[in-house]
Amino acid sequence: MVMPSWTDPKLGTMKRAALWLVTVVKEDGVFTKEDVKQAFPGVSQADRRVRDLRDHGWQIDTNREDASLGPHEQRFVKQGEPVWEPGRGTRPSTSITxxxxxxxxxxxxxxxxxxxxxxxxxxxxxxxxxxxxxxxxxxxxxxxxxxxxxxxxxxxxxxxxxxxxxxxGSMLNRAEALSGLERRMLAGWMEQDRRDFSGAETFWADYRSLPAESRAKVREALKPPAE
Structure with a gap:
């Protein structure tokens, strides 16, 4: 199927925005709200129609997802549903209110x-x-x-x-294989939504972060005294 032109005024704004991303910005390209305004002069809420593409599987990152982007930049990462095709791009929005x-x-x-x-x-x-x-x-x-x-x-x-x-499904299967003691222990952590680590566990985590020379000294200090 031949891809229509993003400049075709007979297409809806979201479809035109999708085509603009694919043919002008291209995957891994960076753009701004100002770029969208210049591409669609006089079109109200064009930037919102770009955001709507996320509800159709398009990955468009902001600096919340990609720390390398500036506060006004967005990155077109991956194309989703070809919303310009007949019958596409019509499912209900799943935007988070x-x-x-x-x-x-x-x-x-x-x-x-x-x-x-x-x-x-x-x-x-x-x-x-x-x-x-x-x-x-x-x-x-x-x-x-x-x-x-x-x-x-x-x-x-x-x-x-x-x-x-x-x-x-895999996690539920693993849960079935747990012993009664492990189930009770996990149930307690889940009830509090936290896990309190023992002194030995905290010590182990700190030990693992030490350089090799310091780890050796700690191991030596923990050896039982010679009888």
């Missing part, structure tokens, strides 16, 4: 469910502060269906988790 956003953030404790960082907290070894937003996570159900669920994640984890699929 502000109300739903607040609900998910409150439910997830206002921190990143992947790494645990809180909003405004600085990443270790950097001067970069974490931003918490809502990510769409693909979950493979036990019956093989794939659904999309919402989760709070920081800007780094959203980028790292792109394209990943959570296998819920």
């Amino acid at each position: 502000q109300t739903r956003r607040r609900e998910v953030l409150a439910r997830d404790g206002h921190f990143c469910r992947s790494c645990g960082i809180a909003p405004g907290e600085v990443y270790a070894g950097t001067y970069e502060s974490a931003q918490i937003d809502i990510a769409r996570r693909v979950v493979r159900q036990p019956d093989g269906r794939e659904t999309t669920e919402l989760v709070a994640e920081c800007n780094r984890c959203r980028v790292g988790g792109r394209g990943s699929v959570t296998d819920l």
Whole structure:
């Protein structure tokens, strides 16, 4: 099928925006809201129609997903559904409303469910502060269906988790294989939504981060005294 021109005024704005991204910006290209305005002069909410493409599988990142982008830049990462084709681009919008956003953030404790960082907290070894937003996570159900669920994640984890699929069926199978003691222990952690580490576990994590020479000294100090 021949791809229509993005300048065709008979097409809807979202379809024209999709064609503009594919033929002008191209994948991995960076653009701004000002670029959209210049491409579609006099067209109201053209930038919003670009955002609507995300609901049809298009990946368009902002600096929340891609830290290398400026505050006004967006990157066209990957094409989704060819919305300009007949019968395409008509499914209901799945945009996240502000109300739903607040609900998910409150439910997830206002921190990143992947790494645990809180909003405004600085990443270790950097001067970069974490931003918490809502990510769409693909979950493979036990019956093989794939659904999309919402989760709070920081800007780094959203980028790292792109394209990943959570296998819920596999986790449920692993849960069945746990012993009674392990189930009770996990149930306690889940009830509190936290895990308290023992002194030995905390010590082990610190030990693992030491240079080799220091690890050797710690190992020597922990040797039982000679009888």
